[in-house]
Amino acid sequence: MKDYQLAWRNLWRNRRRTLITAASVFFAVFFALVMRSFQLGTYEKMYRDVIESYTGYLQLQHTDYIDESSLDNGFVIDPEIISRIEGDPNVTAVIPKLESFALAASGSRTQGVMVIGMDPEDEMKGLNIINRLVRYRLTPKAVEALKAESLPGRTAKLLDVFVNESFTDEASLISILGIGRTDTSDVLPLFRKHAAFENGYLTSADSGYAVIGNGLSEYLHAGVGDTLVLMGQGYHGTTAAGLYIIKGIVRMPQPEIDNRFVYLTLDDARYLYAAPGMATSAIISVRDTEDDDLVMTRNRLGQITGDGLAIRTWKEMNALLLNQMEADNKSGAIMIGILYLVIAFGVFGTVLMMMAERRREFGMLVSIGMQKGKLAKVISMEMFLVGFLGVAAGVAGSLPIVFLGYARPLRFTGEMAKMYEDYGFDPVMPMLLPDTYYLWQVVIVLLILLIAITFSVRKIFKMNVINAVRA
Amino acid sequence: MKVVEINDVYKTYHDTEVEVKAVNGVTLSFEKGDFAVIVGPSGSGKTTLLNLIGGLDQPTGGEIIVAGHRLSELKPSELIDFRMEHVGFVFQSYNLIPVLTASENVGFILNLQKWPKEKRKARTDEMLASVGLSDRHNSRPSQLSGGQQQRVAVARALAPRPEFILADEPTANLDTKSAETLLDIMEKLNHDEKMTFIFSTHDIRVMKRARRVITLEDGRIVSDVRVNNN
Ligand SMILES: Nc1ncnc2c1ncn2[C@@H]1O[C@H](COP(=O)(O)OP(=O)(O)O)[C@@H](O)[C@H]1O
Numbered sequence: 001m002k003d004y005q006l007a008w009r010n011l012w013r014n015r016r017r018t019l020i021t022a023a024s025v026f027f028a029v030f031f032a033l034v035m036r037s038f039q040l041g042t043y044e045k046m047y048r049d050v051i052e053s054y055t056g057y058l059q060l061q062h063t064d065y066i067d068e069s070s071l072d073n074g075f076v077i078d079p080e081i082i083s084r085i086e087g088d089p090n091v092t093a094v095i096p097k098l099e100s101f102a103l104a105a106s107g108s109r110t111q112g113v114m115v116i117g118m119d120p121e122d123e124m125k126g127l128n129i130i131n132r133l134v135r136y137r138l139t140p141k142a143v144e145a146l147k148a149e150s151l152p153g154r155t156a157k158l159l160d161v162f163v164n165e166s167f168t169d170e171a172s173l174i175s176i177l178g179i180g181r182t183d184t185s186d187v188l189p190l191f192r193k194h195a196a197f198e199n200g201y202l203t204s205a206d207s208g209y210a211v212i213g214n215g216l217s218e219y220l221h222a223g224v225g226d227t228l229v230l231m232g233q234g235y236h237g238t239t240a241a242g243l244y245i246i247k248g249i250v251r252m253p254q255p256e257i258d259n260r261f262v263y264l265t266l267d268d269a270r271y272l273y274a275a276p277g278m279a280t281s282a283i284i285s286v287r288d289t290e291d292d293d294l295v296m297t298r299n300r301l302g303q304i305t306g307d308g309l310a311i312r313t314w315k316e317m318n319a320l321l322l323n324q325m326e327a328d329n330k331s332g333a334i335m336i337g338i339l340y341l342v343i344a345f346g347v348f349g350t351v352l353m354m355m356a357e358r359r360r361e362f363g364m365l366v367s368i369g370m371q372k373g374k375l376a377k378v379i380s381m382e383m384f385l386v387g388f389l390g391v392a393a394g395v396a397g398s399l400p401i402v403f404l405g406y407a408r409p410l411r412f413t414g415e416m417a418k419m420y421e422d423y424g425f426d427p428v429m430p431m432l433l434p435d436t437y438y439l440w441q442v443v444i445v446l447l448i449l450l451i452a453i454t455f456s457v458r459k460i461f462k463m464n465v466i467n468a469v470r471a
Numbered sequence: 472m473k474v475v476e477i478n479d480v481y482k483t484y485h486d487t488e489v490e491v492k493a494v495n496g497v498t499l500s501f502e503k504g505d506f507a508v509i510v511g512p513s514g515s516g517k518t519t520l521l522n523l524i525g526g527l528d529q530p531t532g533g534e535i536i537v538a539g540h541r542l543s544e545l546k547p548s549e550l551i552d553f554r555m556e557h558v559g560f561v562f563q564s565y566n567l568i569p570v571l572t573a574s575e576n577v578g579f580i581l582n583l584q585k586w587p588k589e590k591r592k593a594r595t596d597e598m599l600a601s602v603g604l605s606d607r608h609n610s611r612p613s614q615l616s617g618g619q620q621q622r623v624a625v626a627r628a629l630a631p632r633p634e635f636i637l638a639d640e641p642t643a644n645l646d647t648k649s650a651e652t653l654l655d656i657m658e659k660l661n662h663d664e665k666m667t668f669i670f671s672t673h674d675i676r677v678m679k680r681a682r683r684v685i686t687l688e689d690g691r692i693v694s695d696v697r698v699n700n701n
Pocket residue numbers: 484485486487491492493511512513514515516517518519520
């Protein structure tokens with residue numbers, strides 16, 4: 001009889017307790033993993049959205065721009081440097097961008113906005129703002145017309161909830177309005193007919209046109225074809241003023257961006273701000289986007305840029321967003337901490353009970369000549385096996401869900417979706433594929449186990465054999 | 472030949488407010504082949520004395536020598552090995568490891584002593600046969616009666632051929648028939664294997680079978696008589 005065989009048999013002498021203990025560990029690990037995956041997946045999506053529609057992964061900036069993002073910290077674009085940056089193996093595109101503040105007015109309303117000037121052709125090589133164009137809008141008129149058609153009950157009801165809501169793609173239309181798989185082919189044409197939104201996008205040749213955020217458009221009551229007045233301060237204190245026709249409306253990922261987003265061609269922006277040939281940054285699109293890749297690319301590009309210019313990563317540029325997510329992440333970690341605390345107490349209670357119940361047996365074993373160390377080894381094995389069973393089951397159970405949630409992100413419908421929309425976020429909860437967070441859960445459970453094992457081992461070594469057999 | 476020598480041994484407990492002299496100046500020795508019983512009223516110190524002899528406890532005074540070992544000189548872990556090698560224990564109850572079969576229980580100490588598998592199996596079979604349980608090799612303790620469990624415990628204690636077997640009230644939880652059977656077996660093993668048995672009891676059935684009766688009162692020996700009962 002080997003030690004592990006004895007441990008294995010002991011494990012199953014109280015099948016129910018072993019299973020309950022393993023199940024509680026399973027539950028904790030499973031729940032923590034799924035929760036982490038959702039949480040981290042959501043952050044990841046948020047980061048990606050901002051990166052892909054706004055900041056890019058890397059930017060070339062004046063060294064002072066990160067601290068004071070004003071036009072006065074802009075720089076003159078040197079085509080020589082741009083083409084050398086484009087020559088880097090990891091760089092796919094460089095998009096000069098002139099960004100500054102302005103006051104936007106349409107009709108009687110005004111709003112402070114950020115004006116972004118980029119060449120649309122360049123921009124499309126690195127960003128995906130065009131995918132954010134509003135394609136459908138449930139205007140009151142559209143809702144009325146749709147109601148006159150024969151729609152599935154649920155969708156018809158949800159139309160009222162989403163009056164005036166805008167949609168960028170049919171997938172979100174389907175999920176948010178709860179259109180069933182079988183109904184899709186019947187219902188979608190109705191939406192195309194009644195709720196399609198006439199929208200345009202900038203071209204490089206355009207002059208005097210703007211694409212604006214959906215939030216801004218709603219606030220200003222300004223739609224496609226309306227006139228937008230921009231006023232502000234140009235380079236070195238000149239007065240900036242211009243008149244633009246709204247050509248397109250996009251839904252930007254973050255409400256802070258969406259409510260202030262005005263996109264002009266680079267030439268228009270340079271003209272508005274009296275900054276010919278200038279940019280406040282150049283977005284650098286890259287192929288490999290992991291942190292290590294970015295740092296390496298940045299180091300390489302740093303050799304090209306020379307004095308006065310710097311390469312910034314998306315993390316540096318989105319410090320605020322990262323901080324917010326970090327804070328949110330902490331609250332998530334605390335929740336998981338509480339969960340593990342509860343589980344730890346459960347496990348500890350079980351161990352305590354087990355040790356008390358088997359006191360006589362332990363006393364007998366040491367009496368007849370089993371060394372305490374050997375006994376401790378057997379008991380440790382038992383506990384480790386239970387914990388391992390729970391962890392393994394938790395990891396195994398979470399994997400299909402995490403992979404599914406990654407491949408087909410959870411999309412909300414109806415009221416739940418409305419809540420997200422009202423805050424300006426996509427009602428989507430993607431999951432993050434297994435990563436270091438998996439490792440952490442395992443480490444935490446092993447730590448809990450280690451504490452429980454240490455406790456039991458200590459108790460065995462401190463056991464008074466005579467009292468134990470007498471008990 | 473002396474198997475156990477006890478010289479002026481004391482054991483005093485202080486853990487209550489009053490001091491209890493559980494063993495109070497005992498001098499005693501056991502010979503190879505003894506079939507001795509320690510009797511006395513409850514609280515007279517029988518268990519304490521057996522624990523001292525078996526190296527489960529250390530005396531507060533005096534000296535115990537077993538098979539040439541001065542027990543007071545052994546470290547705690549050496550005492551455990553000492554017990555494994557030299558002492559067989561049979562407790563009043565809860566002797567067996569519940570997850571092991573009868574034969575695995577019997578082989579447990581042989582296993583601790585690292586006997587090779589074949590020898591271990593032969594000895595286990597032999598011991599199970601000698602306690603009349605050849606047909607219960609694969610029974611778990613829970614599938615055995617109280618008397619059968621005690622017989623397995625005796626077989627286990629005896630298997631590694633210890634210097635002697637200590638049994639603290641081994642029949643206390645048994646009915647008359649099982650107690651008699653157990654005593655028959657121990658008597659036979661005492662005779663056949665020349666195994667030394669030291670019991671404690673206040674069971675008159677056990678007393679009648681002993682060939683030496685040591686009476687304790689308040690931790691002192693008040694009589695030590697050899698009887699010839701066959
Ligand atoms: N661990 C202990 N702590 C304190 N007193 C004890 C302890 N063990 C035994 N005693 C006391 O020592 C005396 C002898 O006990 P014991 O040897 O168990 O007697 P017996 O086995 O003859 O009934 C009793 O008075 C008992 O209360």
